Amino acid sequence: MFRAMRTVNWCEVLGTVLANEQVVDGKDERTGHPVTQKPLEQYFFKTTKYADELLDCLDGLDWPENVKTMQRHWIGRSEGARARFALTSGEEIEVFTTRLDTLFGVTFMALSTEHPVIEKAAESDLALKAFCDQVASLSREERLTSDEKLGHRTALSVLHPFTGEQVPVFAANYVLMDYGTGAVMGVPAHDERDHEFAKKYGLAIPQVIESESEWDLGTLVNSGEFTGMKSEDAATAMVAKLGDRAAKTTTYKLKDWGLSRQRYWGTPIPTVHCEACGVVPEKAENLPVRLPEDVAFTGVGPSPLLTSRSFLDTKCPSCGRPARRETDTMDTFVDSSWYWLRYLDPKNSSLPFAKVESDAWMPVDLYVGGIEHATMHLIYARFFYKVLRDLGLASGPEPFQKLICQGMVLKDGSKMSKSKGNIVDPDEVISRYGADALRLFMIFAAPIEKEIDWTGFEGIEGASRFLKRITRMVEDHAVTNQPLPAKDQLSAEEKALLIKLNQTLARLTDDLERRYQFNTVVSGLMELSNALGDLPADAPHRGAVLQHALDAFVRLMSPVAPHLAEQLWSQLGRPGLCMQAAWPETDAQYLEADEVLVVVQVNGKVRGRLTLPASATEDQRRAAALACTEAQPHLAGKEIVKVVLPPGGKLVSIVVKG
RNA sequence: GCCGGUGUGGCGAAAUGGCAGACGCGAUGGACUCAAAAUCCAUUUCCCCCUAAAGGAGUGUCGGUUCGAGUCCGACCACCGGUACCA
Numbered sequence: 001m002f003r004a005m006r007t008v009n010w011c012e013v014l015g016t017v018l019a020n021e022q023v024v025d026g027k028d029e030r031t032g033h034p035v036t037q038k039p040l041e042q043y044f045f046k047t048t049k050y051a052d053e054l055l056d057c058l059d060g061l062d063w064p065e066n067v068k069t070m071q072r073h074w075i076g077r078s079e080g081a082r083a084r085f086a087l088t089s090g091e092e093i094e095v096f097t098t099r100l101d102t103l104f105g106v107t108f109m110a111l112s113t114e115h116p117v118i119e120k121a122a123e124s125d126l127a128l129k130a131f132c133d134q135v136a137s138l139s140r141e142e143r144l145t146s147d148e149k150l151g152h153r154t155a156l157s158v159l160h161p162f163t164g165e166q167v168p169v170f171a172a173n174y175v176l177m178d179y180g181t182g183a184v185m186g187v188p189a190h191d192e193r194d195h196e197f198a199k200k201y202g203l204a205i206p207q208v209i210e211s212e213s214e215w216d217l218g219t220l221v222n223s224g225e226f227t228g229m230k231s232e233d234a235a236t237a238m239v240a241k242l243g244d245r246a247a248k249t250t251t252y253k254l255k256d257w258g259l260s261r262q263r264y265w266g267t268p269i270p271t272v273h274c275e276a277c278g279v280v281p282e283k284a285e286n287l288p289v290r291l292p293e294d295v296a297f298t299g300v301g302p303s304p305l306l307t308s309r310s311f312l313d314t315k316c317p318s319c320g321r322p323a324r325r326e327t328d329t330m331d332t333f334v335d336s337s338w339y340w341l342r343y344l345d346p347k348n349s350s351l352p353f354a355k356v357e358s359d360a361w362m363p364v365d366l367y368v369g370g371i372e373h374a375t376m377h378l379i380y381a382r383f384f385y386k387v388l389r390d391l392g393l394a395s396g397p398e399p400f401q402k403l404i405c406q407g408m409v410l411k412d413g414s415k416m417s418k419s420k421g422n423i424v425d426p427d428e429v430i431s432r433y434g435a436d437a438l439r440l441f442m443i444f445a446a447p448i449e450k451e452i453d454w455t456g457f458e459g460i461e462g463a464s465r466f467l468k469r470i471t472r473m474v475e476d477h478a479v480t481n482q483p484l485p486a487k488d489q490l491s492a493e494e495k496a497l498l499i500k501l502n503q504t505l506a507r508l509t510d511d512l513e514r515r516y517q518f519n520t521v522v523s524g525l526m527e528l529s530n531a532l533g534d535l536p537a538d539a540p541h542r543g544a545v546l547q548h549a550l551d552a553f554v555r556l557m558s559p560v561a562p563h564l565a566e567q568l569w570s571q572l573g574r575p576g577l578c579m580q581a582a583w584p585e586t587d588a589q590y591l592e593a594d595e596v597l598v599v600v601q602v603n604g605k606v607r608g609r610l611t612l613p614a615s616a617t618e619d620q621r622r623a624a625a626l627a628c629t630e631a632q633p634h635l636a637g638k639e640i641v642k643v644v645l646p647p648g649g650k651l652v653s654i655v656v657k658g
Numbered sequence: 659g660c661c662g663g664u665g666u667g668g669c670g671a672a673a674u675g676g677c678a679g680a681c682g683c684g685a686u687g688g689a690c691u692c693a694a695a696a697u698c699c700a701u702u703u704c705c706c707c708c709u710a711a712a713g714g715a716g717u718g719u720c721g722g723u724u725c726g727a728g729u730c731c732g733a734c735c736a737c738c739g740g741u742a743c744c745a
Contacts, residue, residue, distance in 0.1 A: 066662060066663070069661080069662070070661075070662070070740090073660095073661060073662090073741095076744070078744075078745090080745080095745080096744095096745065097745060098744095098745070099745085110745085149743080173743090174743045174745095175743085175745075176743080176744070176745090178744095179744045179745075180744070180745060181745095183745090184745045185745080186745090187745090191745070192659095192743090193743055193745075194745080196743095251744080251745090252744095253744060371662095371663095372740095374662095374740095375740095408739095415739095441682095444670085444671090444681085444682070445670060445671085445682095446670070446671070447671090450664090450671095451663085451664090451738090451739085452670085455669090455670090458669085458670090458683060458684080459669090459670065459682065459683045459684090460683095461682095461683075462681090462682045462683055463682085465682095465697095466682085468696095468697095469697095472697095510674090515674075517674095519670095519671075519672085519681090520672070520680090520681085522681080522682090523671085523672070523680070523681035523682075524680095524681085525681095526680095526681055526682070527680075527681065530681090597677085599676075599677050601676080601677090601725080601726070603725080603726090604724095604725065604726045604727095605726095606677050609677075641725085642725070643725090644725045644726080646675095646676060646725090646726090648676080650676075650677090651676050651677085651726090653676080653725050653726060654725085655725050655726095
């Protein structure tokens with residue numbers, strides 16, 4: 001953690017800092033007061049120190065590819081070089097570039113308006129000062145929506161390190177102070193933005209790279225002693241030639257995490273400001289620092305904590321003299337970055353959590369969260385865990401081994417959220433249909449990772465009907481202790497039902513445990529309930545077969561309709577809770593039917609269907625397919641090239657010619 | 659612009675390279691009912707056709723791999739979301 005000056009969205013009228021999301025059109029979204037950029041001293045976590053590890057560990061995680069890709073881009077590692085250019089005044093400007101090989105194409109330097117060299121020059125250059133103020137006055141939004149390149153030529157020049165030519169220095173709006181070094185070497189022939197800028201300000205556009213194709217990095221031209229070298233070699237040679245004035249380096253888009261908030265509701269940052277000792281951490285025995293209650297909430301002005309004398313007045317942990325407590329609180333993302341670790345040891349009064357507990361339980365086997373957390377929460381949490389590991393509080397490199405991201409629920413095209421107020425109250429639906437019906441309906445609507453647009457409760461009738469149907473079935477069934485008869489004593493319909501039951505059981509177990517595909521668990525249950533309903537009323541062993549099937553059905557249903565499952569479990573005369581009962585086991589003798597349907601394809605088109613004994617050999621299947629009546633018109637007079645029998649035995653594919 | 663996602667019936671969707679549309683919603687017709695609700699049965703991708711049988715086409719478009727492609731590969735189109743000059 002460190003402290004540094006950074007610009008924030010500042011509302012002068014309210015006297016407070018605003019989050020980017022709260023700034024719309026350069027104004028506070030609530031009050032409409034103008035928002036400016038103001039430098040403020042804040043606390044930061046040095047997330048960039050972990051950038052490489054955060055990036056490299058992604059490969060080993062069982063996470064959705066799209067989330068991993070988003071994090072890779074967010075971290076944004078890029079390899080390049082830093083090079084220092086001497087100003088004619090004697091100072092130096094350092095730039096970052098990924099294309100040092102284009103050095104001979106430099107015709108200008110572009111510096112951020114916040115760059116120290118520009119700020120200093122502006123002190124004696126009123127026109128430059130005016131330009132910088134104009135850029136600063138543009139809100140974040142305005143900077144985003146306009147991509148016009150604006151520049152202002154300063155009185156400064158740098159010397160080209162190889163040619164010794166003077167290169168003019170510009171202040172430019174498209175150079176960002178918080179990426180790289182805040183200074184860019186302008187190579188108009190080989191960079192789109194530099195090109196646009198050079199054309200606008202009448203600068204030369206010399207070509208220094210020739211490439212034969214799009215994917216060829218190119219060969220240097222017009223580059224002095226480097227002419228004729230391949231691009232990738234030239235960069236290395238130039239670094240060597242420049243000596244201590246250049247070095248290969250890596251930059252990241254990832255920024256350090258600013259965690260200061262000037263708000264009451266947050267964890268206090270446990271530091272104390274002492275006139276003599278500076279910023280001092282609070283003593284361990286005084287932790288945690290608790291929020292005071294003698295606070296005035298006015299809704300405007302700086303942090304409410306500043307109104308509490310009991311909070312502010314304290315002693316310096318170092319020298320013991322009167323000192324002032326820090327009033328910044330932490331971003332709530334700090335808390336959400338390790339909450340699950342506290343779950344492991346919630347009653348520990350001396351530590352956040354004991355290492356034995358985290359060693360025993362971590363990493364989290366399966367973490368489920370919304371896709372909107374792909375780059376913020378899920379990077380913060382990974383960063384936090386790595387820091388805890390380095391502090392010796394936890395073990396292992398990553399907190400979440402497997403991740404599933406639910407899709408968002410949208411309403412009228414935008415994310416359903418408390419802050420937007422476009423939420424749907426489920427209470428009315430629950431009181432009318434029950435919580436199980438609502439749960440079932442939502443699970444059934446779409447796969448978990450898919451975004452759904454909430455159009456209403458139209459389909460909930462189906463979920464409700466299904467639950468009523470199975471309830472009726474259990475109510476109409478007379479509970480029995482008769483054991484399930486042996487397979488050879490059952491009627492064909494009874495056997496068919498048990499086969500459907502066991503096949504469904506195998507499929508749904510896989511859907512739940514491996515595929516995490518819950519919508520098909522619901523449709524599988526519906527199919528099985530339809531099959532239960534099809535068992536003839538006069539089936540010879542109806543009671544025993546139904547008892548067996550319903551018993552398994554209710555346990556299968558328990559994860560998606562837990563309340564009703566418990567009721568039916570008890571109605572079936574079973575002891576204890578269904579949710580604690582063992583998961584039903586598949587019975588291998590009922591996984592395969594005696595007869596199987598074999599599809600006959602001719603040149604890839606389905607031409608016939610055969611019912612064959614499951615025991616039929618490949619040769620028998622091939623012979624039956626070739627003899628299949630429906631296929632004959634498509635085989636007559638043709639030469640049979642080959643017959644394919646894929647594994648599984650459910651298909652015979654005949655290839656003919658002529 | 660860049661990044662990500664999605665394209666399958668009237669709608670939500672299923673199909674783990676092997677019968678496209680399971681399952682459900684809605685709709686239509688019927689049974690039950692004095693009537694309604696509830697429940698049950700039937701039909702419900704398109705073309706041809708008699709509401710039959712048998713065909714044909716069909717998963718955004720165009721191509722490829724394969725005995726076989728909604729699924730794999732390549733190019734493109736459309737829509738949705740995110741992001742903003744990253745040197």
